[in-house]
Amino acid sequence: MKKDLQISYEYFKNSSELSDIENTLFERAKEARENAYAPYSQFLVGCSVLLENGEIYSGNNQENAAYPSGLCAERTTVFWVAANFPNVKIKKIFVVGGPKEFHKKNPPIPPCGACRQSLIEYETKQNEDIDLYFSSMNEEVVKVQAVKDLLPFYFDSSFL
Numbered sequence: 001m002k003k004d005l006q007i008s009y010e011y012f013k014n015s016s017e018l019s020d021i022e023n024t025l026f027e028r029a030k031e032a033r034e035n036a037y038a039p040y041s042q043f044l045v046g047c048s049v050l051l052e053n054g055e056i057y058s059g060n061n062q063e064n065a066a067y068p069s070g071l072c073a074e075r076t077t078v079f080w081v082a083a084n085f086p087n088v089k090i091k092k093i094f095v096v097g098g099p100k101e102f103h104k105k106n107p108p109i110p111p112c113g114a115c116r117q118s119l120i121e122y123e124t125k126q127n128e129d130i131d132l133y134f135s136s137m138n139e140e141v142v143k144v145q146a147v148k149d150l151l152p153f154y155f156d157s158s159f160l
Helices: 020-034 071-082 113-126
Strands: 010-012 042-052 058-062 092-101 131-135 141-144
Touching: 020 042, 020 058, 020 071, 020 092, 020 131, 042 071, 042 141, 058 071, 071 092, 071 113
Parallel strands: 092 131
Antiparallel strands: 010 141, 042 058, 042 092, 131 141
């Protein structure tokens, strides 16, 4: 039997269509992107996270000459947040990425597979969906209502 997957998402043509808090998250992720350490790939990514207590934290990708030793912006940010606020739920995550030399044609940049799996861990842990937004510097934004929408066949602790 064949079954089709469908992913629901929202598309925003530019940041003027976002709410005030979404715009704040977008701006914080863009600012974080500018401080990314990406001398090898020249691919800069920033991430901002809104916690249930209203606090916003951001981070960026950090590369290393030994490529596997670097870390994506999403994991850098969420791991720091989880280490410092282990019992505070994550409400929203905003990711902005793309080549250092930005081009208007760059589409919204979604989290990589490793980041999706890591983000699922926190969504599952808190037993509550996390709104996930992703964009490039051209201000087009895609929003999914939950991280699991981007990784429908995810692996979690229920398999252990």
